[in-house]
Amino acid sequence: MELRSLVRGSAAKILLIVVDGLGGIADERHGTELEEAHTPNLDRLAAEGVTGLLEPVGPGITPGSGPGHLALFGYDPFAFELGRGALSAAGLGFDLAPGDVAARGNLCTLDRSGNVVDRRAGRIPDEEARRIVERLEREVRVEGVRVFFRHERQHRLLVVLRGEGLDPGVTDTDPQVEGVPPLPPRPTRPEARRTAELVAAVVAEARRVLADEPRANGLLLRGFDTHRELPPFPERTGLRACAAAVYPMYRGVAKLLGFEVLGEPSDLEEEVALLRRAWPRFDFFFLHHKDADSAGEDGDRARKIAAIEALDAWVPELLALGPDVVAVTGDHATPSQMAAHSWHPVPVLVRGPWCGRDEVDRFGERWCRVGGLGLRRSTDLLPILLANAGRLAKYGA
Amino acid sequence: MELRSLVRGSAAKILLIVVDGLGGIADERHGTELEEAHTPNLDRLAAEGVTGLLEPVGPGITPGSGPGHLALFGYDPFAFELGRGALSAAGLGFDLAPGDVAARGNLCTLDRSGNVVDRRAGRIPDEEARRIVERLEREVRVEGVRVFFRHERQHRLLVVLRGEGLDPGVTDTDPQVEGVPPLPPRPTRPEARRTAELVAAVVAEARRVLADEPRANGLLLRGFDTHRELPPFPERTGLRACAAAVYPMYRGVAKLLGFEVLGEPSDLEEEVALLRRAWPRFDFFFLHHKDADSAGEDGDRARKIAAIEALDAWVPELLALGPDVVAVTGDHATPSQMAAHSWHPVPVLVRGPWCGRDEVDRFGERWCRVGGLGLRRSTDLLPILLANAGRLAKYGA
Numbered sequence: 001m002e003l004r005s006l007v008r009g010s011a012a013k014i015l016l017i018v019v020d021g022l023g024g025i026a027d028e029r030h031g032t033e034l035e036e037a038h039t040p041n042l043d044r045l046a047a048e049g050v051t052g053l054l055e056p057v058g059p060g061i062t063p064g065s066g067p068g069h070l071a072l073f074g075y076d077p078f079a080f081e082l083g084r085g086a087l088s089a090a091g092l093g094f095d096l097a098p099g100d101v102a103a104r105g106n107l108c109t110l111d112r113s114g115n116v117v118d119r120r121a122g123r124i125p126d127e128e129a130r131r132i133v134e135r136l137e138r139e140v141r142v143e144g145v146r147v148f149f150r151h152e153r154q155h156r157l158l159v160v161l162r163g164e165g166l167d168p169g170v171t172d173t174d175p176q177v178e179g180v181p182p183l184p185p186r187p188t189r190p191e192a193r194r195t196a197e198l199v200a201a202v203v204a205e206a207r208r209v210l211a212d213e214p215r216a217n218g219l220l221l222r223g224f225d226t227h228r229e230l231p232p233f234p235e236r237t238g239l240r241a242c243a244a245a246v247y248p249m250y251r252g253v254a255k256l257l258g259f260e261v262l263g264e265p266s267d268l269e270e271e272v273a274l275l276r277r278a279w280p281r282f283d284f285f286f287l288h289h290k291d292a293d294s295a296g297e298d299g300d301r302a303r304k305i306a307a308i309e310a311l312d313a314w315v316p317e318l319l320a321l322g323p324d325v326v327a328v329t330g331d332h333a334t335p336s337q338m339a340a341h342s343w344h345p346v347p348v349l350v351r352g353p354w355c356g357r358d359e360v361d362r363f364g365e366r367w368c369r370v371g372g373l374g375l376r377r378s379t380d381l382l383p384i385l386l387a388n389a390g391r392l393a394k395y396g397a
Numbered sequence: 398m399e400l401r402s403l404v405r406g407s408a409a410k411i412l413l414i415v416v417d418g419l420g421g422i423a424d425e426r427h428g429t430e431l432e433e434a435h436t437p438n439l440d441r442l443a444a445e446g447v448t449g450l451l452e453p454v455g456p457g458i459t460p461g462s463g464p465g466h467l468a469l470f471g472y473d474p475f476a477f478e479l480g481r482g483a484l485s486a487a488g489l490g491f492d493l494a495p496g497d498v499a500a501r502g503n504l505c506t507l508d509r510s511g512n513v514v515d516r517r518a519g520r521i522p523d524e525e526a527r528r529i530v531e532r533l534e535r536e537v538r539v540e541g542v543r544v545f546f547r548h549e550r551q552h553r554l555l556v557v558l559r560g561e562g563l564d565p566g567v568t569d570t571d572p573q574v575e576g577v578p579p580l581p582p583r584p585t586r587p588e589a590r591r592t593a594e595l596v597a598a599v600v601a602e603a604r605r606v607l608a609d610e611p612r613a614n615g616l617l618l619r620g621f622d623t624h625r626e627l628p629p630f631p632e633r634t635g636l637r638a639c640a641a642a643v644y645p646m647y648r649g650v651a652k653l654l655g656f657e658v659l660g661e662p663s664d665l666e667e668e669v670a671l672l673r674r675a676w677p678r679f680d681f682f683f684l685h686h687k688d689a690d691s692a693g694e695d696g697d698r699a700r701k702i703a704a705i706e707a708l709d710a711w712v713p714e715l716l717a718l719g720p721d722v723v724a725v726t727g728d729h730a731t732p733s734q735m736a737a738h739s740w741h742p743v744p745v746l747v748r749g750p751w752c753g754r755d756e757v758d759r760f761g762e763r764w765c766r767v768g769g770l771g772l773r774r775s776t777d778l779l780p781i782l783l784a785n786a787g788r789l790a791k792y793g794a
Contacts (some may be wrong), residue, residue, distance in 0.1 A: 006458070048425070352732070356422030356429075356741055359763060372740075372762070374772035376456065383457030387740045394738055395454055396461035396474065396481075396620075 003074070003383055003392075007238040012352075012389035014239070015275075015285045017325035018072060019311055020065070021248075021345035022330025024304070024365065025196035027337060033292070033301060034291075034347060037308040041315035042349070047361035049326075050353030052373025054381060056332045062343045064223070068331030069253045073233055082253070083225020088158040091252025092150050096227040101166045101195060104249075105149075105365075106158040106174060107132060107216035110207070119174070122156040122217040123298075132216050133157050136203025140205045145198050152248050159202065159221060167192035170199055172222035175278045179310030182220055199224075201368030204313060206229045232258030233284075237386060242278050244271040245288035254286060268314050279321050283389075287318070297341075304336050325352035325388045327381065330365070345375060352388035354389065399782055400471070401790075404635040409786035411636070411747075412672075412682045413721035415469060416708055417462070418649075419727025420464070420743035421701075421762065425735060430689070430698060430762035431744060434705040438712035439746070444758035446723075446748030449770025451778060452704035452740075457753050459619075459740045464729030466650045470630055471685075471779030480565065480622020480648070488649025493624040498563045498592060501620045501646075502546075502554040503571060504529060504613035507604070511578045516571065517552040518613040529613050530554050537602045542595050549645050556599065556618060556651045564589035567596055569619035570617040579617055596621075596677060629655030630681075638673050641668040647651060651683060665711050676718055680786075684715070693731030694738075701733050722749035722785040723780065742772060749785035789792025 022034030026195040049149065056063045057077050065079030066087050080129070085102030089095075096102055107129060109118040110226050124132075135152040140147055145163035152354045154160055169192035173182045185199040199221065243254030251261045260282070262274040268289065273284050291307035329348035332341050347368040358372035368373070373384070386392045414616065421429030454460045454474050460714040463484055464474030482499030486492075493499055503525060506515040521529075523712065527595070530548035537544055542560035549555055566589035570579045582596040596618065630638050639661045640651030648658045657679070659671040672682050688704035726745035729738050742763040755769035766772070769779070783789045 283744075354422065354732070354739065356732075356762075357424060358766065370767055372766060374450070374766075376772075380456035383455065384740070385457075387457035387459065392457055392459065392740070394459045394461050396464035396479065 004200060004236050006392045006395060008393045009238065009389060010390040011336070012391065013283055013285070013322070014325045014385050014389050015287065015327070016072065016320060016385070017318065017320070018069070018289065019292050019308060019328065019330050020288065020290045021296045021332060021334025021341065022308070022367055023333025023335070023342070023344050024296070025249040025333070025335040025342070025344055026366070027339060030301070032365045033296070035366055037120060037305045037312070038111050039308060039312040039363055041312045042363040043361060045315065045328065045351050045369070046349045046363040048357070049349050049364070049366040050355045050358050050369030050373055051230065051347065051349045051360040053345035053365065053368050053375045054329055054348045054378040055203045055345045055375065056378045057355060058157045060343050062341050063332045064341070065249060065331060066253060067258045068293055068378070070100065070215070070251065070379055071378035072329065072331060073257060073274070074236065075230070076377055076379055080230055082228065082230070082256070084223025085158065085160070085225040085251070086228055086256065087249045087252040088152055089160065089252065090255045091192060091248030091250065092152060092158055094150055094160065096160065098227050099166060100161070101161045101168045101224055102168070102204055103221040104161045106220040107155045107157065108220050110213045110218040116182060116218065116220070118215070124216055125153050128155070128305040129155060129216065132213060133139035134211065136206055136209060139209045140277065140312050142198060142201045148386035155216070161195070161202070161288065164192060167195045168190060168224040168226040170196045170224040170391060173199070173203055174220035174222040182218065182269055184285070185221070202335055224337065228379045230256055237284070237382070238391065239284040240282045241284040241286065242282045243286040243288070244274045246271065247288070247290050250290070259286065265352060268310065272314055274319060275318070282342050287321070292330070293334045296336045297339055297340070299336050301336040302355055319356060325350065325385055327385055348373060349382065350384060398660055401633050401635075403789045403792055404783065405788060405790045406635065407787040409721035409788065410682070410719070411722045412679055412724070412788050413426055413469070413722050413782065414684045414708070414715070414716070414723070414725045415466070415686065415728050416689050416705060416725065417423040417685065417687045418693045418731025418738065419705070420732070420739070420741050421693070421732025422732040422734060422739070422741055423732070423763070427698070429762045430693070430701040430733060432707055432763055434702045434709070436705060436709040436760055439760040440758060441603060442712065442723065442725065442748050443489050443746045443760040444765070445754070446746050447752045448744065448746045448757040448760070448768030449768055450517060450742035450765050450772045451726055451745045451775040452742045452772065453611045453775045459738050459741050460729045461738070462646060462728060463650060465775070466647065468775035469726065470654060470730060471633065471776055472627070473776055477623065477627055481620025481646070482557070482622040483625055483648040483653065484646045486557065486649065487652040487662065488645030488647065489555055490549055491545070491555060491557065493557065494559065495624050496559070496563060497727070498558045498565045498567075498621055498623055500556045500618040500622070502556045503617040504552045504554065505615045505617050506612045513572060513579060513615065513617070513633070514557065515612070516617060516640040520551050521613055526551060526554070526613065529607065529610060533603055533607060537599065538657050539595060539598045539602055539622060539670040552613070558592070558595060558599070563592045565592070565621040565623045567593045569623045570596070570600060571617035571619040579615065582618070597698065599788060625649035625653070627653055628724055631655050632712045633777070634750055635682070635788065636681035637679045638681040638683065639679045640685070641671045643668065644687050647685040647687070656683065658747060665707065669711055669714050671717060672715070689727070690731045693733045694736055698733040699722070700718050724749065724782055724784055726778065745778065746772060747781060747785060752785055
């Protein structure tokens with residue numbers, strides 16, 4: 001049975017707040033970041049609503065941002081694969097043509113022997129990074145293919161190869177750890193052999209061009225992908241959907257799913273203002289808050305806690321918009337102890353007129369564990385939100 | 398793996414008590430109906446057994462009675478669709494012939510402008526309803542098709558169309574809300590166009606015939622369906638199964654699955670007496686208790702609580718029959734706050750010699766949430782009952 005066969009109209013509005021990398025792990029010294037954050041507004045929502053834990057993709061599976069978000073929007077992340085390149089392109093408004101191969105790039109710092117000493121080039125500031133990416137765009141030339149470089153944010157950029165016979169079946173050059181050299185790109189199928197060679201040439205060219213840069217002297221690529229068509233979210237759910245996100249990649253995933261992307265906000269205040277202006281025109285509002293994940297990836301526990309508290313402070317303004325159903329969760333866990341995404345379940349709360357109540361009155365892993373929603377896959381969330389909004393008809397007689 | 402390949406014999410008897418619409422939701426003022434009901438006997442079973450929550454069909458999915466019961470009997474409700482018409486026909490002992498189209502009907506009250514003011518004609522008493530349905534059977538004539546009307550209970554009736562080239566792909570005329578006119582029947586596929594026209598003619602004829610009735614002056618139809626073959630429960634499970642239910646529709650679903658239906662009891666006392674007489678001849682006993690759902694659908698919290706307490710009072714008599722394994726649950730939630738079926742999980746308890754114990758000693762959502770069975774799909778229940786009855790062999794060596 002397809003969910004869309006049960007979808008029916010309703011005036012109820014749904015607000016989904018995604019705190020990127022929200023989930024954490026407790027250890028012998030600390031609770032999770034969310035447990036230890038001071039979040040009076042989220043706690044009140046937890047008390048008035050129903051809580052639980054979401055497993056983003058599957059047991060033990062650490063999701064990237066693409067699958068993590070697809071699952072929250074109700075798309076089976078195994079059925080709908082989405083490379084980081086395609087997400088970045090959509091987020092930057094770069095129109096991928098059929099046949100293009102796109103990848104997510106990091107500017108990185110290499111030492112003299114070619115080992116990665118900083119995968120993010122010290123989280124280089126936007127202005128400096130933009131100058132460097134423009135250099136790459138101007139100076140990198142590889143025979144047989146046209147190469148585009150677009151700056152995203154900080155050390156992040158988009159790289160697109162355009163030419164004949166390209167294939168995205170190429171492995172990442174990003175080794176994901178430091179102290180080792182970048183990986184050589186390898187084809188995952190015979191048709192991608194030439195593309196892998198071209199990628200190797202692009203990386204070598206970039207290194208030549210950036211040789212004199214003090215900290216951004218290398219390029220790491222991951223998530224090779226090509227243009228994809230995804231079944232639009234508004235068609236699947238009957239919801240007019242919009243997205244407010246500071247980082248282009250999250251605007252990208254929303255755009256690929258047929259959301260209207262609201263401007264290019266630079267912080268939570270601007271995101272909330274965009275949602276407020278858009279409020280009458282939509283049914284589903286996706287607010288993305290990145291900072292918790294960035295702090296978690298840096299292994300900075302205190303900053304992750306502060307990022308969660310910063311979101312909490314905006315909750316009253318968001319509730320003042322008048323959502324009928326509000327949900328708060330994350331796309332995956334990013335425990336600061338691990339300084340990386342992880343497979344651990346992520347807390348979730350849902351508040352609406354018919355959500356039911358559990359006994360949980362604080363938002364955090366240890367409390368949500370016994371909440372009324374139980375432990376479930378992230379793909380379960382969207383039908384639960386639709387049901388709470390009165391947007392699903394009864395199944396069967 | 399098919400479950401039936403593991404089925405083995407045993408003398409153990411299983412009693413499944415289904416309290417229709419058992420599940421509820423807590424709100425800021427009240428616990429759920431079950432939590433607040435005084436149920437010493439169910440609480441003792443919960444204490445001696447193991448508890449949990451069942452999600453009938455899927456996250457956010459509000460099940461009709463058909464899918465809700467199919468799931469409890471171990472049939473995937475998406476693989477085995479069952480319209481209300483076929484259920485009603487089976488329950489009434491009306492033998493649907495291949496090609497017949499059956500629908501569940503409600504007598505309703507229409508105002509002068511044709512809007513539905515009461516979808517259930519004031520839950521009209523059986524005697525008055527029977528007279529009206531007999532009028533329909535006698536007086537409604539539509540060219541090209543034979544129409545049968547059979548009274549079920551209160552405002553409910555069965556309508557069957559018999560003729561050439563009929564197709565059940567017709568949408569409900571029941572708008573499910575009041576204050577609006579009945580919906581026109583529409584074909585969901587081209588082959589059903591003529592059937593939809595015939596249904597429209599039946600509805601118009603019924604309205605003409607009932608024009609002088611004070612409160613039952615209209616007819617709402619839903620759940621168009623045709624004769625279906627379902628794999629019999631006794632074959633799938635090795636269980637000789639019987640059913641005691643006051644309402645015909647639930648006898649209907651049991652009959653379609655190959656249960657022996659025990660008489661036509663009019664209350665719990667007669668249901669228990671029927672089970673007692675049938676006890677030596679069967680392995681699996683399905684007791685259906687409807688009143689909790691009816692009260693929930695009427696938004697009558699106190700009556701739903703009383704209906705649950707009425708069932709509780711019969712538990713000692715039921716246990717005196719000597720079931721080896723007893724389970725109590727519902728086919729879906731019917732929160733009285735919503736006055737409708739809902740998607741919320743339903744409490745379950747299982748008691749048997751090897752069920753294990755959890756710490757739960759009261760039967761209700763908030764306690765079952767942390768019970769030993771966890772939160773699972775309703776289709777999981779039947780294999781758990783078979784295992785508790787010693788009826789499933791080891792899988793693999």
